[in-house]
Amino acid sequence: MDSGLLMLVALFAGFYGAVVGVGGATILIPALTLLFKVDIRYAIAASLLSVVATSSVSASHFLKKEIANLRLAVLLETGTVVGALLGFYISTRIHSSTLFILFAGFLLLSSFVMLRAKSASLATSNHPWSVRLAMSTYYQGPQGERVDYMIESLPFAVMMMFFSGVAAALLGAGAILAILIMDLVVKLPFKVSAATSSIMTGVAAAAASAAFVVHGDVRPEIVAPVTIGIIAGSYLGARAMVKMPVALLRKVFVVALILLSIRMGARGFGL
Amino acid sequence: MTVEARISWLMKSGVVIAGLFFLVGWIGQLQGYQYGGLFSGLGVASLLSLPLLRVLLSAVLFFGRGERELAIVSTFVLVVLLASFGFGALT
Numbered sequence: 001m002d003s004g005l006l007m008l009v010a011l012f013a014g015f016y017g018a019v020v021g022v023g024g025a026t027i028l029i030p031a032l033t034l035l036f037k038v039d040i041r042y043a044i045a046a047s048l049l050s051v052v053a054t055s056s057v058s059a060s061h062f063l064k065k066e067i068a069n070l071r072l073a074v075l076l077e078t079g080t081v082v083g084a085l086l087g088f089y090i091s092t093r094i095h096s097s098t099l100f101i102l103f104a105g106f107l108l109l110s111s112f113v114m115l116r117a118k119s120a121s122l123a124t125s126n127h128p129w130s131v132r133l134a135m136s137t138y139y140q141g142p143q144g145e146r147v148d149y150m151i152e153s154l155p156f157a158v159m160m161m162f163f164s165g166v167a168a169a170l171l172g173a174g175a176i177l178a179i180l181i182m183d184l185v186v187k188l189p190f191k192v193s194a195a196t197s198s199i200m201t202g203v204a205a206a207a208a209s210a211a212f213v214v215h216g217d218v219r220p221e222i223v224a225p226v227t228i229g230i231i232a233g234s235y236l237g238a239r240a241m242v243k244m245p246v247a248l249l250r251k252v253f254v255v256a257l258i259l260l261s262i263r264m265g266a267r268g269f270g271l
Numbered sequence: 272m273t274v275e276a277r278i279s280w281l282m283k284s285g286v287v288i289a290g291l292f293f294l295v296g297w298i299g300q301l302q303g304y305q306y307g308g309l310f311s312g313l314g315v316a317s318l319l320s321l322p323l324l325r326v327l328l329s330a331v332l333f334f335g336r337g338e339r340e341l342a343i344v345s346t347f348v349l350v351v352l353l354a355s356f357g358f359g360a361l362t
Contacts, residue, residue, distance in 0.1 A: 003301070049318060053289070056282045056321045063279035070275050074329055074345050081351040088358050133341055169355075202322040203348070207355035209319060220311035224297035227314065231290045 003221065006036060007229035010050065014233025017054040019241045019249070020194060020256045028226070030263060038222060045212035046222045048205045050230040051175075055202025057234035062195035065242055069196045071135040072151065072186075077200055079158040080174065083165020084204045090166070100268030107176065107261035111254045123152035123187035130154060139192050142243050149189050157185045168204040175201040176260060179253065190249055194241070274332045278325055289318040326352060 013027040028050055032043035062068035126137065130151040141147045160181045168174025175197050182193035212218055241249070292314030299307025330345035 003297070049315065052318050052322060053286065056286045056289075056318070059325065060279045060282035060286065063275045063282075066275070070278065070329070071341060074326075074341060074348065077326075077348045078344055078351075081348050081355065085351060085355050085358065088355065134338070199325075203326065203352060206319050206322040207352055210356045213315065213319070218315055220296060220308045221300055223315060224293045224300060224307075224311045227293045227318065228290060228297060231286055231293075 003225040006032075006222070007225040009035070010226040010229025011233040011236075013050065014054055014057075014230035014235075015237035015240070016233075016252075016256075017050070017230075018058050018198065018234040018237025019244065020253050027259075028230075032222070032226075041212070041215075041217045042219050042222055045209060045217040046219070046226045048209040048212065049218065049223055049227055051205035052202045052209070053227050053230045054234040054237075055198055055200075055205065057231055058195065058198035058238045059202070061235070061238035061242075062198060065140055066136065067139045067191055067195040067242065068199050069136050069139075069151075069188075069192060070199070071133050072130070073196050073200050075129070075133065075135075075154065076158060076161045076178070076182075076196075077203060079161030080165035080168065080178070080200060080204055081207070083162035083167075084169040084174070084207055085165075086162075087166040087169025088208075090169075097268045097270065100264045102268075104261040104263075104265035104268060107257050107264065111257035111261065121187060122189065123150035125152065126150045127152055127154040139189065139195075140242075142245075147189065149192065150187075152187050153185050157181055160185055165204060168201075169208055174204050176257060190253075191241070194249065194253070198238075274329065274336070277332060278328055281324060281328055282321060285317060285321040285324065289314045289321070292317060323349070323352060323356075 009031045010028065013031070016027055028047045029040075029043050032038040032046060033040055038046075059068065063070060129135075130137065135151060137150060138146050138148045161178065164174045164177040164181060167177050178197045178200055179193050182188045182196060183190060186193075188196070209218075292310050296307050296309070296311030296314055299305075299310060301307075326345055326349045330342050330349060333339075333345055334342035
């Protein structure tokens with residue numbers, strides 16, 4: 001295995017994952033299994049670590065730049081972690097091929113919804129919880145200007161995040177669902193959704209990776225170059241994301257949705 | 272210093288430390304030294320501990336600032352997260 005090439009692929013995955021807010025697994029798992037012929041369990045273990053790395057780098061940058069909303073992330077994580085716990089349990093009990101196919105269909109549908117929407121509708125009032133928990137309601141724009149926003153439907157969003165946690169543990173795809181919930185339910189600006197999702201994804205990925213660590217699926221010869229590439233790529237991606245136009249970010253996100261739906265569909269049909 | 276700034280610093284420092292472990296581990300592996308695997312293992316451990324430390328630090332900092340509701344929420348997340356680790360390891 002060419003570990004230099006592996007690091008370059010990981011660098012691109014980290015850049016893309018940080019820009020879109022979904023971690024690098026969407027690119028990394030197919031690349032490791034198809035290009036480098038890595039066993040799927042080793043690939044999943046490496047990709048989970050890459051999600052933790054992307055999340056950590058992004059959290060550092062987006063919190064410093066006041067784009068991610070930490071207090072909102074902490075609240076929404078209550079739904080995510082409980083969902084992830086249930087997801088682990090379900091994953092030991094059922095065959096998930098049907099869920100993969102359903103989820104692929106759901107992601108495809110979401111991508112069409114997002115493509116049709118020229119711009120997302122933003123919240124027009126603040127939920128009382130956001131005031132009570134002193135949540136931030138602004139972020140820094142590309143030129144450092146202050147952009148105000150509001151936060152809606154928090155109780156419903158926490159409930160929906162439960163399903164994001166289930167999807168994270170069961171399908172490894174919780175981040176995309178989290179962004180959709182923040183975009184469509186909480187009605188945040190897309191950059192805030194992607195940045196806040198970035199800092200949340202590491203929590204579920206770290207929990208999910210415990211089983212892989214215990215079973216010896218974390219291979220040093222794979223994770224070392226992958227993680228170095230991911231850290232460098234995430235750093236560059238997080239810096240680029242701050243300056244990128246929102247319309248372009250949404251398009252890049254839709255590409256991520258379609259890629260992931262293809263991956264999920266293929267897994268569902270046993271391909 | 273805000274809670275957000277402190278957590279940003281924690282994550283940045285943690286990633287640098289984990290990255291250095293991985294770099295030394297990778298160089299060691301390429302040179303065929305035994306210590307390569309050990310340093311990569313240290314990198315994995317330090318990287319996986321970061322999300323846990325982030326939630327733990329959130330709970331401590333929110334509690335210290337008298338923001339009890341967010342401190343309780345963070346502690347709840349931490350407890351469920353630890354349970355997930357345990358459950359994941361058992362399965």
